[in-house]
Amino acid sequence: MTSLFASGPTRPGSYVPHAPEDALEGIPAAQRREDLDLPHMAEIEVARHFTALAHANYGIDTGIYPLGSCTMKYNPKVNEALSRLPGLARLHPYTPVERVQGALELMDRLARALREITGMDAISLQPAAGAQGELTGILMIRAYHEARGDAGRDQVIVPDSAHGTNPATAAMAGFQVVTVPSDARGGVDIDALERALSPRVAALMLTNPNTLGIFEDRIAEIAQRVHGVGGLLYYDGANLNAIMGITRPGDMGFDAVHLNLHKTFSTPHGGGGPGAGPVGVKAPLEPFLPTPVLEATADGYRFSWERPRSIGPVRSFFGNFGMLVRAYAYIRALGPEGLREASEQAVLNARYLKHRLADVLDVPYERDAMHEFVLSARSLQRATGVRALDLAKRLLDHGVHPPTVYFPLVVEEALMIEPTETESLQRLDGLAEAIRSVVAEARRDPDAVRRAPERTPVGRLDEVRAVRAPDLGARP
Amino acid sequence: MGYLPSTAPERGRMLRALGLDDPEALFREIPAALRLGRPLALEPALSELELERELTDLARRNLSLDEVVSFLGAGAYDRFVPAIVDEVVRRSEFYTAYTPYQPEVSQGTLTAIYEFQSYVCALTGLDVANASMYDGASALAEAGVLACHATGRDRLVVSRAVDPVFRQVLGTYARGQGIRVSEAPLSGYRTDADATAQLTAGDVAGVIVAQPNFFGAIEDPEPFARRAHEVGALLIAVADPVGLAVLKPPGRFGADVAVGEAQSWGLPPSFGGPFLGYFAARRDLLRRLPGRIAGGTVDREGRVGYVLTFQTREQHIRRERATSNVCTNQALCALAATVYLAALGPGGLRDVAALSAAGARRARSRLAAVRGYEPMTEPFFQEFVTRSPVDPEELGPKLLERGILMGLPLAVHYPEFADRILWAVTERRTERDIDALGRALEEIA
Amino acid sequence: MSPTDRRYTMEHEWWQEEGDEGRVGITEFAQSELGDIVFVELPEVGRVLRAGEALGVVESVKSVSDILSPVAGEVIAVNEALRDRPELINRSPYDEGWVVRLRKVPETDAGGLMDAAAYEAYVNAH
Known part of the structure; x- marks a missing residue:
């Protein structure tokens, strides 16, 4: 592939009027930039370049995409169309709340559906991706223990089969990570778990079914033991696609869960985002939800920032709303039997x-x-x-x-x-x-x-060279 | 309905191949006590026709920017997006692809990320950039964490003129890691340089300033950079992506890291997301960058191609010692930005910035002519603050009756500025729009 | 074959003692398991290490490994050449690819380390 930075100049299109000569007069010379060395490209060349890039990509619409742990299911076209409705896409986040009631109702309906599907009591739609959902959930668990004056819980237990995000998240939330091995049946080694449990444990993070695709059938016992030492259970929702309408993390004993809307709920992966990672919690964790929290009142929906025990926002505004629209549409299209x-x-x-x-x-x-x-x-x-x-x-x-x-x-x-x-x-x-x-x-x-491969646009690429002789961007 | 292609006879064949006669047997490993045992309490399925009706109804109950003349910005902007951007983004080879784990069939995504990084470096004047972050606010939070790791210190100084939403998110991340955040006060609508210098002591990992700042004011960032570097701290710049085309770039005013919210590069405001955080840094910070990085290399036949590189920083390899837990970036949004930047080119980008700046100056003059709307002083970029003689809570609805979406009442974030409004002007606003705003304010007074 | 002029750890580091100083590196087996080494993180000179403490990190494209100090000691030199040419460890793990030079703390004892024959047997058993 050739980067567009390597293409020769062609005549760019006209997208906005030319600015008047004196437009930048108000900006002090010391803070101005006079040069801007970037490619000049005619629209036809832009179109051809990105069409060539598209041809060098493989998507679900190209063929089967059986990446384990990624849930590469079909992305319904109607969701793409609906998410682009001007009343959803061209909506400013600071628009007065009485003029965004449709958007808030959609968010509330989605949150209700996710509560029912997960068996949780409250949902935040704010996290931008699964990993951020994990961070949100673990920060809430930390705040929960602290609010109870339960100091000294500085460990999070993670099975050795876990996604790398689990230990990375626990570390980002200030916890020490304790890894427990899998047993011969592919589940958590209960004896090893028992040895790891102590009053220092804030939470156990688990995926169920786990990353081996196996249902952790002793989950109720695991939950009981973790709760027994005062720890909480965190559910990594990456594998929720196996269990919709069959069993629920809330019923298994989990206290907090994140969902990957781009996995289970069909929003497109986009080549690596944007995703959306709503978090669900049981009632005791509800005061710690990130702000703002969506509330239904007699006068309609509003956002509340008055949440003294909240962990605070984890990103700007209300979440990846465009992804929430798609996930909502998916849930509505399938209904309970369809899910x-x-x-x-x-x-x-x-x-x-x-x-x-x-x-x-x-x-x-x-x-x-x-x-x-x-x-x-x-x-x-x-x-x-x-x-x-x-x-x-x-x-x-x-x-x-x-x-x-x-x-x-x-x-x-x-x-x-x-x-x-x-x-x-x-x-x-x-x-x-x-x-x-x-x-x-x-x-x-x-x-x-x-x-192999021999029939792809490029063959195996030299990843050692990519690190030893880094080329991380073209210079115009 | 649903999107299941298998027919009933096929399902039967598959079950028989497994020696099962009932699909329920697929779940025999799930203990009975944990089974839901009832249908989910959700509304029944909709056909596509009904779904379209429902979503259209919900969308109609919102005020789209298409229905008003908007002077609302404050971190999300009503910008012109060339048609080609959505044409490219809607190609399913891009939007139905996963993270590029198999580079041989992901050169589209990888090349676009490489180009995005190239644009971010060129525009910020810094050496390295990552594949994007969730949004500007979380990019700032990650930058703060990076500064602490890079310096071995645990305190950040952040200007009160940095977007309050960014500061709140920084606070959330900081509390998780035991990082202390000190707020540098304002002097007028700019960061108080002397007070900031005093706060910037030897235990400070990073100093955070915005250019332009939340009020639209243009700062003089160099003294902050000098002071930060004197004590061995990093300067983190929060830079508006449109401003990068006409303002001195962070790399040239001494910033070690630059982050920002790049929704302005071709994304709709989308009620606040998906957005696009950019993240750039000096070369020596490369191994501390969060998230994905694409790099160029060659295959066995010498053909140029792109891969995800420097992955040992990341969670899937380094686990609890990773630079961040980020895995997903905002690849499709970064693609949209890359198409936007490529189509507009340097001339178009300067025009967008200059039209916005010129419009803002015109609007400031027009509002200054209305009694009581005393505006802030120059220099500013595309946003500015005025006082309001009418309570902004009452003014908003009155302007909306006249088809105008008011700027942000600053009371939302700054109690001390309860009588003030932050107005934003983008390249979409015409002379007529600005005059209409002026006349409306005169009428309402 | 592993050189006989030094001793080995179970984590595949070597220690070559010269008076009260010595050099540390990783073994041929370790470098071959890691594959192409693309980065070495080195400690600061002057740092005092306990035996078994991580003194640095070696990275291949998709793996990260700590280098553990075989003995207790103070870092008196690091192999600066590795900063630009980490592949020296692949090419010459026992010589040009050395990692640090330590001054032993007096009470340290390298006696618990394996000799070349014991190390070979250990590697072959895995």
Whole structure:
């Protein structure tokens, strides 16, 4: 790919009137900038450049995107259209509250739906992404303990199979991270957890189903033990797509939860954002919600900043509203049966795909998969030298996006596969055939797999060079 | 309805392949006591037609910027967005892609991030930039944390003329990490340089000033930079993205880090989000940057391509020792910004900034001619403060009756400025709009 | 083969003692496990380390590892060449890729470290 900074100058379009000569007279010379060395591009060249970039990208609309832990489901087109309605997109956040009642009602309806789906008592829609939702939840847990005068809780427990955001978040909230191992069944090692529990524990962070795609069936016992020492349970909602309408974090004993609207609720990932990471909490944590808090009054909706125990805002204004609109539309389009059916199909698709692949790759855990599952290329690697990474790269040559590789960290040569409910049987079979054929090729001609990909816009890129000789931006 | 492509016979085939006859058996590992056992209490599903009706009804109950002449800014702006921006952003190759974990099929996203970083560096005059942050406020909070880690200190000095929302978010992040925040007072509508210098002692990790500041006033940031550097602290600049085209860039007034809210680069105000934080820094701070960074390299055949790089800073590798927990950035918003910047080019960007500045000066003169709307003194950029002889709470609705959306009543954030209004003028405001505002204020008085 | 003129830790550092001073580095096995090293974080000269304390960090593209001090001592020199050429550790882990030079604190004892033969056996067992 060629950066637009490398293209020669063409004549730019006319987008705004020319400013008068004296327009900047009010700005002192010492604070002015006279030079602005940036590319000059005609609109047709801009259009062609970004069209070429689009062609070099793979999206859900291109084909199956089975990245484990990422829930790459179809992004409904109507949501894109509706979120662009002027009354939603061209809305200023400081508009007087009586003139944004439709927006606030939408937010309230979404929050109510998320409360019902998670079994929580209160929701903040403010966090901009899952990781920020985690930070919000953990800061609230910290504030909760402090408000009770329960000093000395300086640890957060995280399983070794957790997303990296969990320990990073705990550290950002000022906690020491205690890692507990997984047991042979792929769940939390209860004995190790028991040893880690003490009055120093502020919270346990857990994903359920966990990152191995396994439902933590001893969750009630885990909750009881953590609560027993005065700690709280934090639910990483990354895997909620497995359980909508079937079970709820609130009923499992969790006290706080974040949701990834860009996973479970179909808002587009956008190549890495914008996301949205609403946080739900049980009643005891409600006073600590970030400000402002949406309130329904007799005169309509309003925002309240008068929340003396709030952790404060975690970002500007009310959240990634445009994403909230899309998630709301998704929930309305599916309804209660549709959401449950989506989870059911997500699990069925994962189970079916695991069944189709269990004889060609290692199955580290035999338990029932939920919406995703983890396989390992360990035996293949020992036999042929072909690693999970090589399989992933060769799948690109088959025109399908590979699964997540090397996560979770507890499985060697991991391939983590999450097909989602929006793939048809034909697509699932296509992915299974592609993986089977690459594994077969690895046994026959390992070098061919290690050379892959060959049919993509670029081949394997030199990541060592990218660090040793950094090129982090073009100079005009 | 829903978006499930599988037919009933296919579902049956899949279940049979698994040796199951009932889909309920898929969930046998979930203990019965934890099952919901009832349908979710949600409203029934809607067809697309009904959905469109419902959302359109909700949208109609909001006041869109299309229906008014707006002088409201204060961190979110009514700007012109060339048609090409949304055309590109609506390509599903971009918006339905994940974070670019497989660079060979993500060169579109990665190249765009690289270009975004290039623009941010060129505009801020700093060496390195990341792939974007959630918004300007959280970018500032992360910058504050960076300053503390880089200096081994735990106190920040922030000007009271920095956007109050940014300061609140900084406070939330700071409390989490035991960072103390001292507020530098105002002198008029600018940061009090002497008081700030006094606050900037040897335990300070970073000094935070905005250019222009929340009131629209243009600061003289160099003394703050000098003082910060004297005591070994960093200068963090919060710089308006439109201002970067015509104001001395942070890298040239001594800033070590520059952050800001870049909604003005081609994004709709969207009721406050998604927004776009930018984050730039001096080269020696590269390994302390939060979030994603794209970098150029080559493949085995020497073809240029882009990858996510310096990933050992990040949560998925360094876990609790990561520079931040950020993983998602605002990639699609950064793409919109990149298209916006590419289309407008340097001439267009200067025109946008200069039209806004000229409009603001015109508006200031016009309001100065209305009794009681005593305005702040120059220099300012695209926003300015006036007093209001009418309670802003009463003035707002009266202006709205005349089709004008008032500026922000400062009482919202500054109790000491209860009688004052912050007016914003962008390139969309015409002479006629400004005159209409002046006449409306005269009528209301 | 691991050089016999030094001793080894279970975390794959080496310690080459010369009087009351000595050099620290990481082993051939460690560098091959890490792959291409792209960054080395070095301590400040003058820092006093406990045995087992992290003295620096080595990074490959996708991994980060602490370098633990094999003995207690004060940092008297760091290998400045690694700042621009971290790959020296890959190329020459036992010589040009040394990391720091320490002055032992008097009461420290390197006797708990493995000799070359024991270390080879340890690596082969994994």
